[in-house]
Amino acid sequence: MRRETYNEFRHLCRAHNLAVTHQRQRIFEAVASRPGHYSPEEIYEQVKQDLPSISLATVYKNLKTFIEAGMLREVSLHHGAWRIDANLHPHHHLVCTRCRSILDLDQDLLAPVKLRGKLPSGFKLEKFSIEIQGVCKACVASESRTHN
Amino acid sequence: MRRETYNEFRHLCRAHNLAVTHQRQRIFEAVASRPGHYSPEEIYEQVKQDLPSISLATVYKNLKTFIEAGMLREVSLHHGAWRIDANLHPHHHLVCTRCRSILDLDQDLLAPVKLRGKLPSGFKLEKFSIEIQGVCKACVASESRTHN
DNA sequence: TATCAGATGATAAAGATTATTAAACGATTC
DNA sequence: GAATCGTTTAATAATCTTTATCATCTGATA
Numbered sequence: 001m002r003r004e005t006y007n008e009f010r011h012l013c014r015a016h017n018l019a020v021t022h023q024r025q026r027i028f029e030a031v032a033s034r035p036g037h038y039s040p041e042e043i044y045e046q047v048k049q050d051l052p053s054i055s056l057a058t059v060y061k062n063l064k065t066f067i068e069a070g071m072l073r074e075v076s077l078h079h080g081a082w083r084i085d086a087n088l089h090p091h092h093h094l095v096c097t098r099c100r101s102i103l104d105l106d107q108d109l110l111a112p113v114k115l116r117g118k119l120p121s122g123f124k125l126e127k128f129s130i131e132i133q134g135v136c137k138a139c140v141a142s143e144s145r146t147h148n
Numbered sequence: 149m150r151r152e153t154y155n156e157f158r159h160l161c162r163a164h165n166l167a168v169t170h171q172r173q174r175i176f177e178a179v180a181s182r183p184g185h186y187s188p189e190e191i192y193e194q195v196k197q198d199l200p201s202i203s204l205a206t207v208y209k210n211l212k213t214f215i216e217a218g219m220l221r222e223v224s225l226h227h228g229a230w231r232i233d234a235n236l237h238p239h240h241h242l243v244c245t246r247c248r249s250i251l252d253l254d255q256d257l258l259a260p261v262k263l264r265g266k267l268p269s270g271f272k273l274e275k276f277s278i279e280i281q282g283v284c285k286a287c288v289a290s291e292s293r294t295h296n
Numbered sequence: 297t298a299t300c301a302g303a304t305g306a307t308a309a310a311g312a313t314t315a316t317t318a319a320a321c322g323a324t325t326c
Numbered sequence: 327g328a329a330t331c332g333t334t335t336a337a338t339a340a341t342c343t344t345t346a347t348c349a350t351c352t353g354a355t356a
Contacts, residue, residue: 019322019333037231037250041312055336060313062334063232075231075241075250078224080313082343083185084211085221093223094267097274102185102223111262113278119242119253122285126245129279130261137270167302167353189343203305208344210303228344230312 005029016069026050027062028071037075077133092129096136098143105132153177164217174198175210176219185223225281240277244284246291253280 009028013020030046031038038046044059066072077095087104094103113128135143157176161168178194179186186194192207214220225243235252242251261276283291 021322021334023335031232032234035252037233039229039231043232053336055338057314057337058335067232073233073236075233076224076226078226079228079230080343081187082227083187083223084179084191084215085185085223086180088221094271103268104183105267109263109265109267111264113261114259115257116259117257119257119280119282120251120285122288123242124283124288125280126282129281131277131279132267132273133277134267134274135272137268140270140272169303169353171304187343201305203307205306205345206304228312 005033012069012071016071018065018069023047023051023054023058024062026054027059028066031063031066031072077131092132094132094134094136096139097133098135098139101136101138103136153181160217160219164219166213166217171195171199171202171206172210174202175207176214179211179214179220225279240280242280242282242284244287245281246283246287249284249286251284 006025009025010020012018013024018024026047027043030043040056040059040063043063044054044056047054047059063072067074077097077100081100083102090107092105092107092110094105095101110130113130119125154173157173158168160166161172166172174195175191178191188204188207188211191211192202192204195202195207211220215222225245225248229248231250238255240253240255240258242253243249258278261278267273
């Protein structure tokens with residue numbers, strides 16, 4: 001890990017009350033120092049080259065910890081629940097970032113997406129899918145209840 | 149199942165060379181006749197009320213069959229692969245509908261989303277997430293190779 | 297109604313994620 | 327630098343989701 005990255009990591013941990021451990025350093029580095037989006041298994045394999053005794057569970061736990069802290073993010077909110085859509089008409093989805101519930105929303109509610117530049121060559125565009133992320137009514141209510 | 153829905157279902161099956169079975173009728177009905185987005189488990193529980201001997205594997209298999217045929221869709225392309233995003237700068241994702249690979253794309257490539265109406269009351273908007281769906285270069289190549 | 301390809305149900309297997317717990321470690325204090 | 331305390335880790339089991347296998351059954355067609 002580069003010196004600056006290392007210090008940055010230490011500060012991030014301090015800011016979120018996380019102990020700075022070798023394992024966490026390597027896990028964070030394995031994700032943040034490379035482009036692309038990796039799975040826990042891939043990250044585990046990468047880190048294991050430096051720390052052969054690390055456990056896959058440690059990778060999972062710390063990825064979750066980092067995500068909670070906002071140091072990393074999930075690519076998509078929909079991992080973990082395969083859900084079926086019977087609505088074949090064009091529509092958008094309203095997704096709760098807390099409970100991950102999904103509501104349909106008519107397509108007309110949003111203006112069409114406009115492309116400003118060129119997509120990578122060779123990519124055959126099929127459609128734009130817009131997801132409206134936020135906190136649903138129920139979660140807003142339960143959170144305000146908790147905090148008062 | 150309403151008569152028209154039943155006939156519609158038969159025609160859909162014919163069009164895709166699928167045998168019309170009791171199980172398929174009930175599975176399709178369980179998804180298509182209700183609003184909302186269900187998991188295979190939920191659909192299984194629903195269908196079991198009518199067909200107590202149905203197997204969960206049958207539900208899975210037929211949901212996949214229906215999706216392949218285009219009779220149903222997946223809410224999201226990201227189920228089954230938890231992926232980590234270390235890019236905290238605003239960006240979009242380019243997603244291949246075949247191999248499900250993901251590429252980052254700078255935010256500036258798309259004009260900001262414009263809301264035309266009102267969101268459901270109580271929903272606290274956090275952000276719009278745009279996904280650009282299509283076929284990546286590699287998959288375009290492999291498909292044209294297959295079809296020639 | 298007899299035939300047969302395809303569909304189903306039961307079950308095992310595989311894969312992904314989470315929970316548990318004793319031992320080890322990092323941070324703080326002295 | 328050693329002692330202490332709370333957190334983190336590794337190992338493993340448990341859980342949950344999805345897929346594979348295969349013998350049996352059923353829908354479609356003749």
